Amino acid sequence: MATPPGRVRSVRAADLRWRGALAVLDEMRREPGVTRAAVARRLGLSTGSATEITSRLRELALLAETPAAATSRGRPTSVLAPHPEGPLVIAVDLRQEDWRCAIAALDGEPAVAETGTHRSRAPEDVIGPVARAVRRLRRRHGRRVRAISVAVAATVQHGRVVQSSVLGWDAVDLAALSPDPGPPLLIGNDATLAGLAEARRGAAAGAATVLHVTVEVGVGGTLVVGGRPLHGATGAGGEFGHLPFGDPGLRCPCGARGCWDLAVDGRAIARHLGEPPPRDPRTYAERALSRTPEDPAARAAVGRAATGLARGLAGLINALDPAVVTLGGLAEPLRAAAGPEFTAALTGGLMRFRRPHPPPVLAAALGRDGALHGAVMTALDHVLTEEGLAAWEALRRGPRA
Numbered sequence: 282m283a284t285p286p287g288r289v290r291s292v293r294a295a296d297l298r299w300r301g302a303l304a305v306l307d308e309m310r311r312e313p314g315v316t317r318a319a320v321a322r323r324l325g326l327s328t329g330s331a332t333e334i335t336s337r338l339r340e341l342a343l344l345a346e347t348p349a350a351a352t353s354r355g356r357p358t359s360v361l362a363p364h365p366e367g368p369l370v371i372a373v374d375l376r377q378e379d380w381r382c383a384i385a386a387l388d389g390e391p392a393v394a395e396t397g398t399h400r401s402r403a404p405e406d407v408i409g410p411v412a413r414a415v416r417r418l419r420r421r422h423g424r425r426v427r428a429i430s431v432a433v434a435a436t437v438q439h440g441r442v443v444q445s446s447v448l449g450w451d452a453v454d455l456a457a458l459s460p461d462p463g464p465p466l467l468i469g470n471d472a473t474l475a476g477l478a479e480a481r482r483g484a485a486a487g488a489a490t491v492l493h494v495t496v497e498v499g500v501g502g503t504l505v506v507g508g509r510p511l512h513g514a515t516g517a518g519g520e521f522g523h524l525p526f527g528d529p530g531l532r533c534p535c536g537a538r539g540c541w542d543l544a545v546d547g548r549a550i551a552r553h554l555g556e557p558p559p560r561d562p563r564t565y566a567e568r569a570l571s572r573t574p575e576d577p578a579a580r581a582a583v584g585r586a587a588t589g590l591a592r593g594l595a596g597l598i599n600a601l602d603p604a605v606v607t608l609g610g611l612a613e614p615l616r617a618a619a620g621p622e623f624t625a626a627l628t629g630g631l632m633r634f635r636r637p638h639p640p641p642v643l644a645a646a647l648g649r650d651g652a653l654h655g656a657v658m659t660a661l662d663h664v665l666t667e668e669g670l671a672a673w674e675a676l677r678r679g680p681r682a
């Protein structure tokens with residue numbers, strides 16, 4: 282539909298109107314507990330401008346201010362926090378075995394509201410309970426819920442699940458999680474969202490180019506550049522687990538041969554131990570990792586998986602040149618359990634010129650909450666725009682506010 286000329290003008294006016302407000306809200310999100318004085322300093326705002334912006338945001342229920350503890354220097358200031366009646370987002374983390382549903386305000390801190398374990402991995406058994414939890418949260422919070430964001434252990438293309446070797450799905454429609462009319466539904470790959478969270482707020486905060494690699498069932502990850510994950514042309518990028526770093530004699534559930542997935546996770550460890558493929562490869566891998574101190578066979582199998590992980594990491598570092606690498610899920614426990622093999626394979630796989638100064642490889646800081654944090658961030662990115670704030674203002678000022 283063509284945009285009428287008047288609409289274009291009003292959007293441009295909104296740009297200017299909301300610019301300062303968005304900058305202040307972004308600071309509040311970046312650093313929960315930040316003071317108005319600190320935000321003014323960082324944004325180069327006068328005390329008067331900062332006070333004017335925050336009082337307007339208070340009036341719109343976009344933030345609350347409480348007196349900050351007095352310091353010896355400077356004038357009294359306030360701590361910026363989400364308004365108790367302000368906008369909310371719902372974030373869902375949909376994993377192989379279970380799900381969690383959280384709510385977050387504009388500071389981006391997810392509070393888990395409901396959890397469950399899948400009865401089976403059939404799409405209806407997975408989606409039904411999650412949709413009911415989302416409905417309950419929407420009923421409780423009404424139109425304060427501005428977006429619903431789902432992190433799913435699946436490949437996402439054009440905002441839809443197209444395949445999940447982890448859940449055994451082909452294309453699955455998640456639209457039931459937010460039936461019309463409702464807030465927008467945003468769907469993202471779990472490892473991509475966890476990487477986004479590590480790059481913005483986790484172990485790699487402050488780095489411009491971040492490679493995140495995680496091992497759950499298979500390998501996932503993303504390259505985050507300037508706080509944005511690289512999604513590719515259709516949104517389906519970052520499927521590192523399906524690089525052919527594995528044995529070409531092995532067929533991956535994704536349909537390809539020789540995937541890295543099969544060389545690193547619980548399935549790889551089981552194969553090395555001569556055991557059948559586990560139904561829950563993550564739990565299987567955790568148990569094998571816990572046995573390594575006293576079980577030489579488990580230690581050797583874990584060592585081979587850690588070698589597979591590090592070889593692939595070296596390849597990704599050669600190709601993508603990250604400033605920092607973060608390891609999520611079982612990647613860090615694999616490195617910790619088989620340090621010598623991991624280091625030898627990583628160094629051996631790096632190009633010579635990189636070896637004196639390889640990027641730091643850090644354990645992810647957000648643990649298993651990374652995907653949930655990333656889902657919240659994506660939802661708030663959607664809410665904290667000129668259009669998002671203008672819609673919220675209209676709702677607050679409207680007859681039903």
Ligand SMILES: [Zn+2]
Pocket residue numbers: 522523533534535536537538540542
């Ligand atoms: Zn594959």
